[in-house]
Structure formats: structure tokens, C-alpha cells
Amino acid sequence: MMTIAKRLLATLVALSLSFAGLVQAAPLAGNASALIGTEQAAAAQPGRALLEQTLARADVLAALQTHGVSVEAARDRVAALTDAEAAQVAALIDQAPAGGSDVLGVIVTIFLILLITDILGWTKVFPFTRAIK
DSSP states (O other): OOHHHHHHHHHHHHHHHHHHOOOOOOOEEEEETTTHHHHHHHTOOOHHHHHHHTTTTHHHHHHHHHTTTTHHHHHHHHHOHHHHHHHHHHHHHSSTTTTTTOHHHHHHHHHHHHHHHHTSSOOOOTTTTOOOO
């Protein structure tokens, strides 16, 4: 039994050593499959790149100054975000309406809700409606 275990162990070690010779080192710079630098890695993060591009826009800088936020503080906060947080904020920017906020949609929705509650007789906001009760 001990001889079988020794042979199995010797075979396993021999296979491991033979496969260890197949492992290759990382290629040097200048090769197409070379290691990438920090700048290239940062450029490969679309969320962070979108946030930095957004902070470079003149209208965003003016809005930050209007609200009393310094540009340096905003850039520091973007730099402090993790990759997941930067991607989440970038997704929120992509989903935001182009005009900022949809004030007209909110006003129409409130009007319709009040109109329906007036018709149902739950409220009496508009004088031109009659309750169905």
C-alpha cells in the first residue's frame, strides 16, 4: 500500500513540475499583449471617464460654483469613488432627462390626480367638476 502511495505522489510531483515549465512570464512593454499602465487602466473605466468629462463641461462648472461647490472638491470626490460607485453615478447621469427635471410631467400628474379625486368626490379642489356620488 505504501509503494502505491509513493508512486502516486511521485507521479503527481513529476506532472506538477512539468506543467510549471509551461507557465510564461508577462510580456515586456512594446508587445501587443503587454501589461497596461495606470493611465490605460483608468481610461478603460467608462464610468469614471464620463464623470471626468462631465466635470470638464462649462455648464456643470457654473452650476457647481452656483451651489458653492469648488471644482477641486468635486474632482477629489470623483477620484475617491470606487469603480462600482463611478459606474452607478454614470448610469444615473445617462438616465437623467436632458432638461434637468421634468417639472411639466409632475404638474400634469398632480393635476390629473386631483381631478380624479374631485370626480370621485374625495376632494373639492376644482370648481368645474361634479362628484359622481
